[in-house]
Amino acid sequence: MTALTGNTSTRPGRWAVVCVAQFVVVLDATIVTTALPRIGADLHFAAGTLPWVFTAYTIVLAGLLVLGGRTADVAGSRRVFRWGLGLFSAASLACALAWSPASLVVARLFQGAGAALLSPAALAALSDALPPDAARRALGWWTAAGAAGGASGWFVGGLITQVAGWRWVFAVNVPLGIVALLWSLRSLPSHGTTTRIATLDLPGACTATAGIGMTALGLSKVAGDPSAWTGWAALAIAVLLLLTFLRIERSSRQPLVPLGFARTPGVLGGNLTAAAVTGATSPAMVTVALYVQDTLRLPPALAGLIFPLFNLAVIGGSLLGPRVIHVLGVRRTLVIGFLGIAVGVLLLIPLPPQGLPLALLSSGFGVMGVGLGLASVASTTAGTAYVRQADRGLAAGVLNSSAQLGTSLGLALAGPVVAAGGPMTGYRTAYLLGVAVAVAGAVAGLTAPRSIRTGGELG
16 A cells, blocks of 8 residues: 655644545535526427436436445546546537537536546545544545535526526536636645556446446436336336446455445445435435425526525534534434434425425525435534545445435435325325435434444444
8 A cells, every 4th residue: 555645734724625525526416406497498309208317417426436436446436536527527518519419418427437546536635645633534525525515406407597507407516617627736745545457347347337327217217207117127127237346346456445444433334324314315305406496496596595594504403413423423413413303394295385485495495405414414424434544436436326326225215296286285104215225314323333432443
């Protein structure tokens, strides 16, 4: 293993660049939601194909995150961070210049691939750039950046679409990417920690990527049409691919995911709760977005103005997370966070079919957002605290994959429910499903370590 060399200053400028990158990566998973109607009309998408603008990004992101994390471990976090940032920015420009449905979907695939390199490399670079105590504090900011990016997509997408047009939803990433790339030349260490192995486990990487990608694809198709055989066939193929992946890993001399990785304290609980956080909150937020536009008939920009309180609550909960963990421990923080999510989603159930219930929306968003922030920080802490330095990129990739799959699973459960029932009945049933997932997340949180002490000791 190559030792860390380079500047390990604790000044915010040394690690803020990776927080900015994480914000943009997560933002782009949701920012197109409110822009979809305009995109479909402008590029003449055929009926039923428009959701691919959203799912193309999340499928590739979920499928390649593990490989991206391992690549960061092997090639170095700073180098992979820049590769991913360059690919992401170039693909964003291609999205903005798209001239047909196919060109936009293909560009979104490459954008997801860039994000899959960028996101785990950013977390690994955070560990490389800072001493342990500063890295733990910075983790709260990194998690807040990602959570705020996902929460901001609804508002930012609607505002940009109405003011500047849907192409700027993608084009805005280009100057941000250039600035972040130049910033990283000065802020990230010259040499990060790397793992000395001869080659990547390409067979394992291919089967894991294909299995995760097919899982996301199958869930997306089932969410759109539960009666179609193609979605269930994709899920069946995903099971076979993931079983093949396990077989490859057992026989590989240099496995993509070491067989003992899941037995590392906190890894199982961290990943289960990462999936539950997004599985509970993503369907609730999508349902609210549908409610305010389809039922209350608000235009995109005005509808987007409803969401900033949620964004602020997520950021606040994420910044409070490290302090709450220090006082109560990881396990209790996870349980409290999920209970907050459950209560917040429950507060959305009485939303009326007319009027603008700002009080109900504000209370639900506030409680759910704080709970999401607390649970996200605790989940990331549990999933990375006891992982070997050489596997930090892998741990980040697995955590992010779990979060993306949680989103896909949550939408797969909520989508058919909303479509099958009447507008308000479907919405309320979807909220109840979100509450159930949050309760399951609280139970999963009991598998995490009670606390994490300085020096890597279990509490």
